[in-house]
Ligand SMILES: [Zn+2]
């Protein structure tokens with residue numbers, strides 16, 4: 001036994017523990033979470049009228065006197081099982097807003113619904129895949145002596161993809177400041193779409209809310225050049241949201257026109273800086289607007305495909321997409337050692353440098369240097385789009401028999417006592433996570449037959 005690796009010896013020790021089967025139940029309940037949170041505490045459920053104890057739970061009776069719960073991290077690089085669960089929840093959340101379900105009526109599928117992709121503008125030419133990168137007949141060089149074009153044919157795995165042709169010409173300040181204002185640009189965009197819709201049907205703008213409501217779910221994704229772009233589902237309802245039919249003028253064509261016009265028009269001004277000046281930030285000219293069709297007809301993508309597409313992006317960490325890192329950088333030296341490309345490192349350094357200027361203090365650029373200045377959530381949705389992550393988790397808790405008892409009072413006392421696994425426990429957890437993933441795959445195959 002002494003010759004076995006430490007993890008195996010630890011696993012054998014765990015398996016010989018008299019509480020092993022209960023411990024395994026706990027690990028299974030976390031879905032094989034890679035970094036579970038350890039809690040110590042108790043809950044007591046009392047009858048609201050009589051004060052009689054209906055149910056009592058105390059971690060004193062558990063192995064190690066603790067309960068393990070999921071870390072709930074959305075990133076696959078941090079915890080694969082929890083990220084799968086999060087992707088599933090995102091899929092259901094986005095899908096419910098498109099097709100109904102989870103308290104959203106099925107009639108939403110007949111409304112005007114668009115799948116919109118908004119991009120960042122150009123901050124300078126970067127190497128790209130495709131036939132030829134950036135062909136130029138007249139050749140020529142920039143002020144730094146670097147070629148203005150690139151005649152190469154890059155393969156998709158080429159490390160040059162997304163890197164600027166000239167780092168000295170590239171507008172790094174513009175890129176970082178655009179990230180820092182992207183959420184504001186989105187808010188202005190939504191307000192402007194409402195305005196345009198109102199104007200197009202002769203409504204006073206302040207009356208729009210009495211006639212219709214715009215709902216959306218959007219997800220941010222880093223492109224090759226490490227600039228965020230936004231995929232969004234946009235839907236037009238009646239004034240009370242999903243339960244309410246939109247007015248007859250609320251067609252997909254009218255919504256498309258408003259989205260296109262607003263995307264080209266809205267802008268955000270950066271605060272004036274002696275070092276950078278004042279920038280006018282807009283969306284990039286690349287814009288994609290596709291109406292979604294209820295019957296899967298037309299040439300638009302299907303509802304399920306859109307929900308799956310959006311769900312895929314929320315599980316990607318910044319490190320996985322090759323933009324930034326999953327952890328905050330604390331010092332300038334952290335940026336030097338981060339496992340990122342030269343382009344991303346320069347973006348991180350630019351965030352750090354601009355973050356030291358008083359005029360940009362409200363943007364917290366040093367706190368968000370690891371995400372290159374972007375500080376929005378990966379998934380954002382309006383209140384009436386569909387359900388919430390919290391509601392989906394509550395629903396799952398009920399499925400595993402933790403249903404609410406009516407008229408009951410619950411007293412709970414919980415304390416954090418640690419996190420993670422010992423090397424042997426990690427082996428068991430990984431095995432369980434793999435089993436669950438395989439079962440899910442088999443179940444999916446069964447459904448498709
Ligand atoms: Zn986890």
Ligand SMILES: [Zn+2]
Pocket residue numbers: 126127128133134150151152154160
């Ligand atoms: Zn190139």
Ligand SMILES: [Zn+2]
Pocket residue numbers: 142143144145146166167168169
């Ligand atoms: Zn140059």
